Amino acid sequence: EVQLVESGGGLIQPGGSLRLSCGASGFTVRSNYMSWVRQAPGKGLEWVSVIYSGANTYYAESVKGRFTISRDNSKNTLILQMNSLRAEDTAIYYCAAHSTGYFYFDFWGQGALVTVSS
Amino acid sequence: IVMTQSPATLSVSPGERATLSCRASQSVSSNLAWYQQKPGQAPRLLIYGASTRATGIPARFSGSGSGTEFTLTISSLQSEDFALYYCQHFNNWPLTFGGGTKVEIK
Numbered sequence: 001e002v003q004l005v006e007s008g009g010g011l012i013q014p015g016g017s018l019r020l021s022c023g024a025s026g027f028t029v030r031s032n033y034m035s036w037v038r039q040a041p042g043k044g045l046e047w048v049s050v051i052y053s054g055a056n057t058y059y060a061e062s063v064k065g066r067f068t069i070s071r072d073n074s075k076n077t078l079i080l081q082m083n084s085l086r087a088e089d090t091a092i093y094y095c096a097a098h099s100t101g102y103f104y105f106d107f108w109g110q111g112a113l114v115t116v117s118s
Numbered sequence: 119i120v121m122t123q124s125p126a127t128l129s130v131s132p133g134e135r136a137t138l139s140c141r142a143s144q145s146v147s148s149n150l151a152w153y154q155q156k157p158g159q160a161p162r163l164l165i166y167g168a169s170t171r172a173t174g175i176p177a178r179f180s181g182s183g184s185g186t187e188f189t190l191t192i193s194s195l196q197s198e199d200f201a202l203y204y205c206q207h208f209n210n211w212p213l214t215f216g217g218g219t220k221v222e223i224k
Binding site: 035044045046047050058060061094102103104105106108109110111 | 149151153159160161162163166167172204206208211212213214215216217218
């Protein structure tokens with residue numbers, strides 16, 4: 001059974017940094033395309049970033065230059081480093097997998113809440 | 119690509135049919151997925167490739183369409199189907215979602 005578990009969320013001041021992790025079981029992160037998707041309180045879904053199995057990455061314009069997606073293959077973990085955080089980055093952050101190689105999301109974590117506020 | 123879902127809210131009685139629409143601002147071929155989301159939960163994949171049900175999804179869920187116009191149909195609504203539904207294209211970057219349709223009990 002595939003399980004994705006996010007951690008690292010919390011309350012952070014504007015301009016601060018936070019690192020989210022997504023640990024996987026029953027699934028090999030390095031062999032699959034993986035994304036981060038976020039959902040602001042009471043709002044819809046927004047794709048944030050993807051990492052290919054070959055380590056190519058793409059970002060939404062709203063986070064480009066501030067967020068970095070990566071993997072820790074030794075820990076089978078997906079990472080999102082978030083810098084220069086803004087109030088509008090407040091959201092639940094989900095890690096999600098594209099296990100078939102097509103870019104729909106077939107496995108999701110339970111989400112980690114990031115709140116950017118002073 | 120902007121994804122537009124309608125209606126924003128759909129009021130349906132249990133056992134009735136629900137038809138949800140999703141429109142893309144340009145063609146996405148059949149690169150379209152549908153998700154269901156319940157309060158406090160992550161989204162769940164229902165349909166990919168516009169019409170293929172994901173593993174474990176009941177046959178009452180069906181998807182159709184291609185290009186710019188897509189439909190999700192729930193043939194006979196069960197109590198567990200009252201939720202939010204999102205469409206998402208995966209034709210190119212960036213991936214984008216529709217704003218969602220809430221299916222509520224009439």
